[in-house]
Amino acid sequence: MRADExxxxxxxxxxxxxxELRVSQVExxxxxxxxxxxxxxxxxxxxxxxxxxxVATLLDAAATFALIALTGEDWSTVDLRVDYLRPLPGxxxxxxxxxxxxxxxxxxxxxxxxxxxxxxxxAMATGTFVRTVAQTGVQH
Amino acid sequence: MRADExxxxxxxxxxxxxxELRVSQVExxxxxxxxxxxxxxxxxxxxxxxxxxxVATLLDAAATFALIALTGEDWSTVDLRVDYLRPLPGxxxxxxxxxxxxxxxxxxxxxxxxxxxxxxxxAMATGTFVRTVAQTGVQH
Amino acid sequence: MRADExxxxxxxxxxxxxxELRVSQVExxxxxxxxxxxxxxxxxxxxxxxxxxxVATLLDAAATFALIALTGEDWSTVDLRVDYLRPLPGxxxxxxxxxxxxxxxxxxxxxxxxxxxxxxxxAMATGTFVRTVAQTGVQH
Amino acid sequence: MRADExxxxxxxxxxxxxxELRVSQVExxxxxxxxxxxxxxxxxxxxxxxxxxxVATLLDAAATFALIALTGEDWSTVDLRVDYLRPLPGxxxxxxxxxxxxxxxxxxxxxxxxxxxxxxxxAMATGTFVRTVAQTGVQH
Numbered sequence: 001m002r003a004d005e006x007x008x009x010x011x012x013x014x015x016x017x018x019x020e021l022r023v024s025q026v027e028x029x030x031x032x033x034x035x036x037x038x039x040x041x042x043x044x045x046x047x048x049x050x051x052x053x054x055v056a057t058l059l060d061a062a063a064t065f066a067l068i069a070l071t072g073e074d075w076s077t078v079d080l081r082v083d084y085l086r087p088l089p090g091x092x093x094x095x096x097x098x099x100x101x102x103x104x105x106x107x108x109x110x111x112x113x114x115x116x117x118x119x120x121x122x123a124m125a126t127g128t129f130v131r132t133v134a135q136t137g138v139q140h
Numbered sequence: 141m142r143a144d145e146x147x148x149x150x151x152x153x154x155x156x157x158x159x160e161l162r163v164s165q166v167e168x169x170x171x172x173x174x175x176x177x178x179x180x181x182x183x184x185x186x187x188x189x190x191x192x193x194x195v196a197t198l199l200d201a202a203a204t205f206a207l208i209a210l211t212g213e214d215w216s217t218v219d220l221r222v223d224y225l226r227p228l229p230g231x232x233x234x235x236x237x238x239x240x241x242x243x244x245x246x247x248x249x250x251x252x253x254x255x256x257x258x259x260x261x262x263a264m265a266t267g268t269f270v271r272t273v274a275q276t277g278v279q280h
Numbered sequence: 281m282r283a284d285e286x287x288x289x290x291x292x293x294x295x296x297x298x299x300e301l302r303v304s305q306v307e308x309x310x311x312x313x314x315x316x317x318x319x320x321x322x323x324x325x326x327x328x329x330x331x332x333x334x335v336a337t338l339l340d341a342a343a344t345f346a347l348i349a350l351t352g353e354d355w356s357t358v359d360l361r362v363d364y365l366r367p368l369p370g371x372x373x374x375x376x377x378x379x380x381x382x383x384x385x386x387x388x389x390x391x392x393x394x395x396x397x398x399x400x401x402x403a404m405a406t407g408t409f410v411r412t413v414a415q416t417g418v419q420h
Numbered sequence: 421m422r423a424d425e426x427x428x429x430x431x432x433x434x435x436x437x438x439x440e441l442r443v444s445q446v447e448x449x450x451x452x453x454x455x456x457x458x459x460x461x462x463x464x465x466x467x468x469x470x471x472x473x474x475v476a477t478l479l480d481a482a483a484t485f486a487l488i489a490l491t492g493e494d495w496s497t498v499d500l501r502v503d504y505l506r507p508l509p510g511x512x513x514x515x516x517x518x519x520x521x522x523x524x525x526x527x528x529x530x531x532x533x534x535x536x537x538x539x540x541x542x543a544m545a546t547g548t549f550v551r552t553v554a555q556t557g558v559q560h
Binding site: 040079 | 152153154155158179180181182183184185191192193194196197198200201216217218219220221222223224
Binding site: 079128 | 358361408
């Protein structure tokens with residue numbers, strides 16, 4: 001899948017558009033997305049830290065898009081483990097997703113959120129995914 | 141902690157306010173929050189399914205607030221496993237969090253998202269948490 | 281599935297026989313197994329604590345057997361999260377498994393290890409499973 | 421920590437000795453252990469596949485020893501996610517552990533089990549760990 005094709009899928013979600021997610025790289029089973037956590041994505045008013053739920057959103061999206069980009073098919077998240085390593089500051093952010101295994105039924109992928117200014121990994125995730133027939137959600 | 145005290149903490153996050161999270165119940169190590177997934181929280185435009193990142197946000201919040209309500213102290217998420225059982229429709233939602241263990245350093249809590257109309261569990265989570273000194277984020 | 285049928289499957293594994301696992305209860309999607317951690321299952325020589333790998337083995341077995349007992353079909357573990365709550369002393373032990381969801385392709389189940397003398401939960405787990413065609417292992 | 425020092429700790433567990441675990445490499449936050457799954461570690465009699473509980477044992481051990489080797493202190497597993505990618509055949513096996521983060525209180529480490537003959541990854545894990553005061557088990 002090409003970056004512009006993947007970008008179209010990314011843009012289907014209002015949440016991804018809010019986070020200004022742009023596909024920076026698609027290669028084999030790896031995708032890189034750049035974005036930005038705004039005021040409404042912070043942990044609390046006046047905080048300098050992005051909400052953990054937003055971090056999970058980014059990781060889930062990157063891992064899922066890595067599987068979609070590799071296979072050209074749609075995948076749904078079955079389960080996801082998120083490890084919060086350190087706070088992700090608001091502002092520019094980068095999230096990478098990588099396919100571990102794309103099986104006939106089950107896929108595995110990981111993802112990492114990096115704070116681009118410091119280059120530090122702020123959170124990482126590992127998830128299990130299932131191929132979906134339609135784009136209407138989880139179809140186990 | 142009383143429901144109104146917890147509500148004040150819940151309201152500190154713009155994301156929680158967007159999701160209209162109201163504390164419905166606080167008792168021992170259990171909290172129940174009612175809310176609403178709006179247009180901007182859906183998986184994609186025209187979809188009837190809430191974005192998985194929003195579901196993770198709800199579960200993380202409920203589990204963390206269960207620990208906060210029980211102990212009166214602040215906790216940060218160390219890691220979280222989310223299991224997506226079935227799509228959560230947009231609109232009204234309910235999320236419950238429950239403390240499993242509140243240790244000296246480490247806490248464990250679980251959470252469940254239910255679709256109130258059908259009464260069905262849509263997702264569940266288990267997480268590990270750490271007591272934080274200040275409210276500025278993860279302090280391992 | 282009846283307790284004696286399930287016991288035959290449990291006994292197929294040398295590791296389960298070493299742990300003296302006996303099916304105490306099978307009902308709907310729930311199974312209870314009683315067993316015993318011997319000298320060779322302890323964390324280290326002279327320790328009074330069961331090895332964490334043995335605890336994971338018990339949890340995985342109980343969750344998988346809950347799915348097998350409910351459906352009469354074989355399931356393989358796709359992924360498993362184990363939470364170690366407190367040390368499990370050597371000697372008598374009890375592990376319960378419970379089905380959360382038995383879908384067409386994907387199953388979810390949880391398990392808890394209890395120290396029967398104290399009644400305390402020592403570890404718990406949540407896992408994702410896949411129906412297998414043959415008993416030769418993971419068939420994703 | 422030197423390989424021979426780590427080997428002494430590895431050998432304290434009867435289960436590790438049964439699996440013939442030998443420290444092949446220790447460097448920074450990375451350890452490699454070689455071992456062997458025997459008859460009693462197989463999924464069932466006559467099976468060619470190692471029991472999932474043994475795989476979890478290997479991953480837990482390698483991740484924990486990576487933290488111990490890096491810091492010279494003892495760590496206990498708080499939680500562990502295991503992903504079973506494909507069956508691990510009985511016989512020779514290799515497991516590597518790597519530190520992700522060694523914080524003041526909390527550590528994170530990952531591990532991978534490889535089948536040395538084929539070079540294929542059979543399972544991987546990510547875990548959260550806590551520094552322990554004594555070697556008597558989990559001390560949260």
